[in-house]
Amino acid sequence: MARNPRFDVLFEPVRIGPVTAPNRFYQVPHASGMTNALPHVRSAFRGVKAEGGWGVVCTGAVSIDPSSDDSPLPFATLWDERDIRAHALMTDAVHAHGALAGVELWHGGACCLNRTSRIAPLSPSGMPWLSTHVGFMGNLRPRAMDAADIKALLHWQAQGARRAVAAGFDIVYVYAGMGYLPYEFLLPEYNRRTDAYGGSIENRVRLVRELLAVTRDAVGTKCAVALRISLEELRARPGTHAASEAHEVVALLADIPDLWDVKMDSSPTDCAPSRFAPEGSHEPIIDFVKQVTRQPVVGVGRFTSPDVMVSQIRRGVLDLIGGARPSIADPFLPNKIDEGREHEIRECIGCNICISSWHDGVPVRCTQNPTAGEEWRRDWHPERFAAPGSDGAVLIVGGGPAGLECAVTLARRGYAVTLADAAPEFGGRLRFERRLPGLAAWGRVVDWRLGQLRGRANVNLYPGSTLSVDDILGLEHRHVVIATGARWTRMLYGAIEFPQGELAGPRVYTPDDLAAGVVPEGPVVVFDIDNYYLGGVIAERLAQLDLEVSYVTTAGSASAWTIMTNEQPLVHRALARAKVPIHTLLRVTAFDGALLSLAHVFTHAPTTLPCRSLVIVGIRTPDDSLIDALNARREDAGQAGIASITRIGDCLAPGAIVHAVHSGHRYARELDAGIDPVPYRRDFPA
Ligand code: ADP
Numbered sequence: 001m002a003r004n005p006r007f008d009v010l011f012e013p014v015r016i017g018p019v020t021a022p023n024r025f026y027q028v029p030h031a032s033g034m035t036n037a038l039p040h041v042r043s044a045f046r047g048v049k050a051e052g053g054w055g056v057v058c059t060g061a062v063s064i065d066p067s068s069d070d071s072p073l074p075f076a077t078l079w080d081e082r083d084i085r086a087h088a089l090m091t092d093a094v095h096a097h098g099a100l101a102g103v104e105l106w107h108g109g110a111c112c113l114n115r116t117s118r119i120a121p122l123s124p125s126g127m128p129w130l131s132t133h134v135g136f137m138g139n140l141r142p143r144a145m146d147a148a149d150i151k152a153l154l155h156w157q158a159q160g161a162r163r164a165v166a167a168g169f170d171i172v173y174v175y176a177g178m179g180y181l182p183y184e185f186l187l188p189e190y191n192r193r194t195d196a197y198g199g200s201i202e203n204r205v206r207l208v209r210e211l212l213a214v215t216r217d218a219v220g221t222k223c224a225v226a227l228r229i230s231l232e233e234l235r236a237r238p239g240t241h242a243a244s245e246a247h248e249v250v251a252l253l254a255d256i257p258d259l260w261d262v263k264m265d266s267s268p269t270d271c272a273p274s275r276f277a278p279e280g281s282h283e284p285i286i287d288f289v290k291q292v293t294r295q296p297v298v299g300v301g302r303f304t305s306p307d308v309m310v311s312q313i314r315r316g317v318l319d320l321i322g323g324a325r326p327s328i329a330d331p332f333l334p335n336k337i338d339e340g341r342e343h344e345i346r347e348c349i350g351c352n353i354c355i356s357s358w359h360d361g362v363p364v365r366c367t368q369n370p371t372a373g374e375e376w377r378r379d380w381h382p383e384r385f386a387a388p389g390s391d392g393a394v395l396i397v398g399g400g401p402a403g404l405e406c407a408v409t410l411a412r413r414g415y416a417v418t419l420a421d422a423a424p425e426f427g428g429r430l431r432f433e434r435r436l437p438g439l440a441a442w443g444r445v446v447d448w449r450l451g452q453l454r455g456r457a458n459v460n461l462y463p464g465s466t467l468s469v470d471d472i473l474g475l476e477h478r479h480v481v482i483a484t485g486a487r488w489t490r491m492l493y494g495a496i497e498f499p500q501g502e503l504a505g506p507r508v509y510t511p512d513d514l515a516a517g518v519v520p521e522g523p524v525v526v527f528d529i530d531n532y533y534l535g536g537v538i539a540e541r542l543a544q545l546d547l548e549v550s551y552v553t554t555a556g557s558a559s560a561w562t563i564m565t566n567e568q569p570l571v572h573r574a575l576a577r578a579k580v581p582i583h584t585l586l587r588v589t590a591f592d593g594a595l596l597s598l599a600h601v602f603t604h605a606p607t608t609l610p611c612r613s614l615v616i617v618g619i620r621t622p623d624d625s626l627i628d629a630l631n632a633r634r635e636d637a638g639q640a641g642i643a644s645i646t647r648i649g650d651c652l653a654p655g656a657i658v659h660a661v662h663s664g665h666r667y668a669r670e671l672d673a674g675i676d677p678v679p680y681r682r683d684f685p686a
């Protein structure tokens with residue numbers, strides 16, 4: 001198919017100093033959880049994006065000195081010459097597809113607690129970084145840098161830049177964002193210096209200016225020098241000579257960097273979850289930059305729609321369309337637009353599971369793209385699939401995320417696939433969840449897969465079909481996949497984390513009851529021991545129905561695990577807006593239909609809440625009645641020509657949608673492929 005001429009502008013080359021990006025698709029630096037210890041995993045992950053049409057592909061943060069040590073969070077290094085080879089694998093992979101490779105040189109300053117190197121952290125004036133994320137908290141305070149330290153920092157940046165050139169990079173960054181060291185110099189609260197680096201805005205910008213200069217000297221005319229900067233806080237501060245301090249900083253450095261990479265200051269606004277921020281949410285902060293500099297500007301905003309991208313360029317907001325999450329969810333996004341297949345883009349849903357992987361300290365995972373991080377490890381290419389290993393047809397029972405993904409991948413391999421679901425529409429848990437406050441974009445998990453399945457000659461779709469064991473035996477497929485999901489239970493836990501059995505009684509509900517249409521009588525208490533998103537979302541939904549709702553959790557905050565996905569601060573704000581009180585560190589001990597009895601998880605102090613209906617968002621258990629019944633009739637199954645019966649997704653191990661999708665994908669990749677004792681390749685430092 002031919003490209004829609006409306007999108008031609010996206011495929012224009014853009015000059016960035018001495019180098020030229022082949023198009024406007026720019027994968028900005030983003031965390032991948034892949035350190036120098038995983039060089040092949042990393043190069044395949046980045047290389048596939050270049051193959052998919054991203055004109056520039058960058059690394060994540062690359063530390064320039066052991067005094068910038070983020071451990072236990074994963075980070076890359078260019079500390080000495082031995083680091084170069086690991087990065088060269090990536091630049092080779094990116095260049096092989098005609099793209100430019102960028103490197104984000106990074107010093108974390110007071111944000112880094114140097115847990116491994118045990119060097120006293122560096123900062124402008126000894127002010128610690130206040131962390132609200134337990135993963136970043138620590139008990140070591142930074143020291144103030146003296147003139148010799150500043151000289152050393154400039155030297156590390158120059159050395160890092162020289163090594164970056166040797167590793168083959170085309171764009172070398174100075175990073176003054178997200179609370180890291182050069183950013184700390186920009187803000188007077190962190191920078192209380194009285195020397196030439198503190199006080200006036202000219203002085204606070206001096207360090208960034210010098211970092212740019214030493215980088216330029218180090219790379220000569222070989223590479224472009226980019227400045228990545230956070231502008232949210234600076235834009236909120238009125239300037240002396242311009243609209244804001246952000247305007248002043250950009251004006252002071254205007255044409256010094258070859259490229260401006262502009263962003264927000266904190267992870268929840270920068271990598272904003274779709275529950276609370278739409279596509280293009282950075283625009284009100286960064287929209288002025290192009291008016292102040294003549295150099296190209298790149299920015300992000302979870303852009304997945306080519307029309308929105310074109311609008312950003314036509315309206316003079318951006319020159320390059322930055323993508324982190326959209327490039328993870330679909331590494332082939334640019335090529336799909338180029339080939340007139342934009343309707344096939346697997347759009348990021350904004351769930352931020354990818355960022356949670358980094359917080360977890362592991363290589364990136366993605367809800368939409370199960371091949372992310374698996375390109376080298378498992379040899380999963382996002383767009384290429386092995387031919388079927390046999391001509392056996394596959395029956396999949398259950399069309400939730402696991403069954404849908406399994407069906408798509410088997411169909412793309414070329415298997416004959418039948419997908420059946422009891423419900424009148426496919427989607428599994430997402431049939432209900434996508435209709436809850438803020439979760440509409442998550443429906444893309446279902447929509448993209450149905451779009452891929454519909455119209456394929458090798459796929460039969462049967463919604464509205466509850467399959468019994470006899471139905472399955474009668475359908476004569478060689479392989480049967482059970483993807484019947486899980487059900488929510490009424491399980492409670494005791495004081496020392498032992499399951500105590502299910503709470504019986506009137507008006508004790510689970511999310512499954514609400515999905516089935518039950519509307520509880522108020523006052524309602526949502527008791528959350530799942531502690532991911534659903535408890536908070538359900539509380540919000542019930543409040544919209546004008547019910548009196550309280551939210552109770554065993555954790556220290558609402559939707560506690562969403563600290564990993566950048567959603568937590570916004571969950572608290574949403575519940576406050578919905579007038580839902582949050583009661584933390586409490587567990588349910590009894591419920592009599594009028595009063596809910598609770599105990600503090602640490603002190604055991606008892607308390608009560610008025611409550612007519614209780615919704616427990618707790619533990620899920622696999623819906624395994626069908627697979628148990630099938631296994632009980634193995635002999636009949638064999639006679640019906642069934643060679644294998646396999647469970648996937650929540651029916652195997654209940655989890656987040658990302659796990660169900662991965663499970664369905666893995667089954668489809670491994671069918672007839674033979675399974676090694678270690679199912680993935682192990683990487684070693686280069
Ligand atoms: P997962 O996240 O693992 O995909 P879900 O709970 O989202 O699991 O989806 C499971 C799907 O399986 C639901 O849509 C449900 O209607 C369907 N299902 C369960 N039992 C049967 C059955 N016997 N026949 C057909 N579909 C079933």
Ligand code: SF4
Nearest residue numbers: 348349351352354366
């Ligand atoms: Fe987008 Fe979620 Fe994938 Fe991250 S994990 S890229 S937010 S779909």
